[in-house]
Amino acid sequence: MIPKACKRLAEVDFPIAEVSRHAAREKSIRHGHPSTLHLWWARRPLASSRAVLLALLWPDPCDPLCPVEFKAEARKRLGTVGCNPGTTDTDLRVALLRFIADFANWDNAAKPIYLEVSRALVKAAHGDEAPLVVDPFAGGGSIPLEALRVGCDAFASDLNPVACLILKVMLEDIPRHGPKLAAELRRVGGEIKKAAEVELADLYPQDPDGATPIAYLWARTVRCESPNCGAEIPLVRSFWLSKKASRRRALRPVVVRPPKGSPEPPRVDFEIFEPKSEKEVSPGTVSRAKAACPCCQAVLPPERVRAQLAAHRGGADVFFDAKSRRTGGARLLAVVTLEPGVTGRQYRLPTARDYAAVHAAQQRVANLLADWEESGRQGLCPIPDEPLPPIGTLGFRVQRYGMLEWGDLFTARQKGVLVQLAARVRERYAARQGAVGELLAIVLDRCADYWSSLCSWHLTGEKVNHTYGRQALPMIWDEVPSAGV
Ligand SMILES: [Zn+2]
Incomplete structure (x- = not known):
């Protein structure tokens, strides 16, 4: 066990530049990343959570109170992951920080050799009883997830029920049931989809031509x-439908004026066309909540x-x-x-x-x-x-x-x-x-x-695009109820 007065690694040094780089890169990783499980605000990067936890859990080898067993185990293990432990305590500190920086990389997060070394050193520092990491406001669960990864026990809670659901699934259900759970979700999800296609058929009819x-x-x-005037103004930010290079499509508004003396207001019809340039597409009718009438320009x-x-x-x-x-x-x-x-x-x-x-x-x-x-x-x-x-x-x-x-x-x-x-x-x-x-x-x-x-x-x-493209709920001028059940 580490004596209370012994400094932890985080108190003397931390590979902040490298961990920040890995944390920033992690934001763009989607496939297999727990952040894709459910939207959550202020989600902490796993890279920094993992790195900070290890730096807090491990003692500083340069501290005279650092347990010799920890230093021995660290010297034995670090070489296996390319972190040369050298001969002095300072060398060992550098090697531990090197490991923390390398392990912050998402690509290494699930590699058995990194998991083994991190868990062995946590055990060497804390004995057989795994340390308990408590996060009472765990949100998206980065800290407890990383605590489990490096061999700690974790306690996580949150006031928000959505956060609690995320925590339950990520920290309990998935580790407990493993890939079987994914297979079961696909099976049950498939059943629900099949039933929904029948139950909701009248809301989403096929086109007569089979489309x-x-x-x-x-x-x-x-x-x-x-x-x-009194025309109906469709509030549209842009009349483009697709800007894909191979399929440029846009709507062309066509003003239809009623015969003289008719009580009907003018109206706007639409045609779909293939614009050759940006200039051919009419500007939208709404900008900063101001609406321009396509019929009278008011x-x-x-x-x-x-x-x-x-x-x-x-x-x-x-x-x-x-x-x-x-x-x-x-x-x-x-x-x-x-x-x-x-x-x-x-x-x-x-x-x-x-x-x-x-x-x-x-x-x-x-x-x-x-x-x-x-x-x-x-x-x-x-x-x-x-x-x-x-x-x-x-x-x-x-x-x-x-x-x-x-x-x-x-x-x-x-x-x-x-x-x-x-x-x-x-x-x-x-x-x-x-x-x-x-x-x-x-x-x-x-x-x-x-x-x-x-x-x-x-x-x-x-x-x-999903609703929370930004962390806000502003008005959107071209709504798209999707049919993709
Ligand atoms: Zn008008």
């Missing part, structure tokens, strides 16, 4: 308030844009008349499809069928809410009705557009899908499929991140 819609590109709309100030959208809780939903015809609200601009036998994404204009599916989704959600009311509001509301945090908190700014509850962040169709999938995940919990149930909940969270009305379309990647 499969994979994303719907929407715009919120406001009414032009200039006298003698500008609607931000406070009016906000007021109009706030009247409809953010305006992400479509309004229908009694005959299920669209009368306003969100407007479908284009549908991205995959066609059998054709590589790449295709873009088409929306049809009445597309709106019919949205109408069906609205009815499904209305029925869910009606059932809940009828039950005397038993249990939680099926659509999350808790208020969003106060405006400005954690970068939440969408409240200014009338999105006040969590449910307001989703369109009716997204609500319908997420509620359905949540019910299936809950069934698995009830069937005591503990670890798999927890992983399914994490998958559902990821679905919610990709299927909100605040997702946008990635123009070169031709894919949906």
